[in-house]
């Protein structure tokens with residue numbers, strides 16, 4: 135397997151996608167951080183206003199260290215914004231702040247894909263940590279000959295890894311929906327000009343690419359291991 139050129143093609147393509155997407159987010163965020171918004175509000179102000187607009191009163195907005203470390207914590211109902219978002223008055227900060235509020239709205243309204251995604255987390259963790267090792271072990275045991283216990287173990291491993299792949303896929307609608315809610319909230323709340331909304335949208339579109347890249351990398355890995363196990367290729 136390790137000597138198989140396809141293994142390195144799959145791993146390399148996954149890494150390229152991931153680095154490319156992360157570079158795109160960083161450069162797009164940096165670009166639109168230069169554009170000051172006219173309202174005079176910070177990312178934290180906008181987040182609190184959109185939460186209030188949606189009748190959400192039990193979510194706190196806090197500052198968190200790090201770059202692009204912004205997230206919504208549904209367990210503690212805390213929206214954590216990085217310094218480059220919390221204190222700043224620009225299009226990038228507005229986009230990210232509104233996106234995280236989008237997740238808080240999903241949580242408050244019981245958005246089904248978010249519930250499914252949260253329930254899937256333990257399986258996804260087991261799958262991503264164990265799945266490939268189980269498939270690898272089964273192949274060492276001769277699973278590629280297509281019969282017996284090693285093959286069954288291989289199928290179990292493949293199923294486990296597929297759980298991780300499903301997680302990357304169910305993340306996509308959750309993230310796209312949060313960004314859609316963000317843009318609607320910024321537009322309807324009157325917090326931005328049309329031009330400012332476009333800047334926020336570009337930042338969120340770039341951020342979405344990191345999730346698309348992760349899903350694509352996971353699918354490629356799943357197909358690779360499936361081809362070794364199911365394709366009768368005993369290498």
Ligand SMILES: [Zn+2]
Nearest residue numbers: 233237309312
């Ligand atoms: Zn998100």
